[in-house]
Amino acid sequence: MKALLLILLVCEAIFANITVKDSIVREATAVYHKFHEMMSKNVKNKISQEGIYKAAEFCANESYKKIEEFNTTLANNVSIKRVSLNNRNPNSYPKDDEKKILEAFDLIEKSDAYLPSEIVQMNEAGDYKIYFPSTMSSKSCKSCHGAKKGVNEEVYNLFKSKYPNDKAFDFVSGQVRGAVVITVKQK
Numbered sequence: 001m002k003a004l005l006l007i008l009l010v011c012e013a014i015f016a017n018i019t020v021k022d023s024i025v026r027e028a029t030a031v032y033h034k035f036h037e038m039m040s041k042n043v044k045n046k047i048s049q050e051g052i053y054k055a056a057e058f059c060a061n062e063s064y065k066k067i068e069e070f071n072t073t074l075a076n077n078v079s080i081k082r083v084s085l086n087n088r089n090p091n092s093y094p095k096d097d098e099k100k101i102l103e104a105f106d107l108i109e110k111s112d113a114y115l116p117s118e119i120v121q122m123n124e125a126g127d128y129k130i131y132f133p134s135t136m137s138s139k140s141c142k143s144c145h146g147a148k149k150g151v152n153e154e155v156y157n158l159f160k161s162k163y164p165n166d167k168a169f170d171f172v173s174g175q176v177r178g179a180v181v182i183t184v185k186q187k
Contacts, residue, residue: 025120031080032180038070052152055144056155067080077184077186078182083178083181086177087168118130127183130182131181134176134177136175145171148169
């Protein structure tokens with residue numbers, strides 16, 4: 001009888017942990033899609049209404065404000081940010097634990113394997129970081145992150161003047177540029 005009770009308790013603990021993780025991943029995925037839609041819409045609107053240079057200005061001068069504003073709409077225990085090993089903005093450089101996940105994305109990509117839609121990382125405190133890979137997926141991305149020789153000269157000069165150590169050029173279609181990281185702290 002004691003053995004059966006112990007087995008049931010272990011199963012319940014395992015099931016509860018899976019359910020919590022699944023719930024957090026679903027929540028993070030919804031946040032990610034909402035964020036991606038908002039940022040894409042801003043960039044595409046700037047391109048269509050004012051041209052590529054104004055879209056680049058938006059990214060250089062306003063995108064981090066938009067991320068901060070977006071974070072204020074989230075639950076107190078949820079936050080979002082962008083990170084990249086080949087960052088443009090120094091604020092986008094990953095912390096050590098984030099660096100390892102970005103290196104894992106690079107390794108997966110170089111192995112000709114399919115990228116996962118997300119990687120979930122949990123720390124000792126039980127907090128989760130869900131990483132969604134950012135890839136070169138559209139013509140508008142290439143306008144600012146593609147081969148240096150193909151980037152509009154004014155756009156290139158704008159980024160180089162604002163970010164002298166800019167490493168966010170020379171990406172090709174499908175390549176991982178970085179990740180959107182959603183942190184969910186346990187309540």
